[in-house]
Amino acid sequence: DILQSVSGFYITYDRDYHYVGARGFRLPGDYNTKILLLIDGHRINDNVYQQAFIGEDFPVDIDLIDRVEITRGSGSCLYGGEAFFGVVNVITKKAKHINGVEISAEGGSLNTYKGRLSFGKNFSDNAEILFSASGYDTKGNKQLYYKEFDDPATNNGVANDLDGDKFNKLFLKMSYNDFTFTGVHSSRNKDVPTASFGAWFDKPYSSIDRRSYSELRY
Known part of the structure; x- marks a missing residue:
């Protein structure tokens, strides 16, 4: 819901996982490998598919989130290929x-x-x-x-x-x-x-x- 409310991002759901797209674009069959997800600066994309978990599978309870910092646009030159759509850093309380x-x-x-x-x-x-x-x-x-x-x-x-x-x-x-x-x-x-x-x-x-x-x- 947090990313859904951010201009330029949209969320889809297949009754298993949630997927994020940016600026109207998302690769079919892609497991959220184009967005880098951080918790207090710690990278949490998985090590197999580089998947970012943005739904109920996000590892921290939403009630513990203080704020969310979003860097739009490609950050691949600094953070690698997962940061193609942007970088999302979740700051905990x-x-x-x-x-x-x-x-x-x-x-x-x-x-x-x-x-x-x-x-x-x-x-x-x-x-x-x-x-x-x-x-x-x-x-x-x-x-x-x-x-x-x-x-x-x-x-x-x-x-x-x-x-x-x-x-x-x-x-x-x-x-x-x-x-x-x-x-x-x-x-x-x-x-x-x-x-x-x-x-x-x-x-x-x-x-x-x-x-x-x-x-x-x-």
Whole structure:
């Protein structure tokens, strides 16, 4: 939603991943390899496809975002080929933004639930800690119709109960003087209703993504 609101960017969704295009252009079949995604300056495009995860698979809870810095246009000469459309740097909150304990619970349609527990504390002028854990679960649309599979052999093109999405995310940031340690872990399980890659239509299968990183910065 953040990138969708930025002029010049648009988002598409195939019921599995979200994809970003810029200035009306996106290569079909491209896994977001033309945009460089950073968290506090740390590159998080994956190491296999160079994919930038911009949807529910983004490894940090959106409630922990302080601001988003976007550099438009190609930055490939500085950052490599992933920065062709631009560079997106997500700046996370500091402990002072939480300043204690935050507990949030949300619910919505399609059996959607989300919960988050965050703790932030400044121990002195030069030491602080921020920790957060969050979870999300939705059943999604009960039925989805795909005209490409509109045949009695494939349930007349109707996929049943195959739109669920769930994730869990952990975030830790500790600072002392000029040292900052950051640890991130996320896991996501998305039901896929589209029978992609030759799968059987209206049969349960899912995409599972897990990613972690840690960084000590001086």
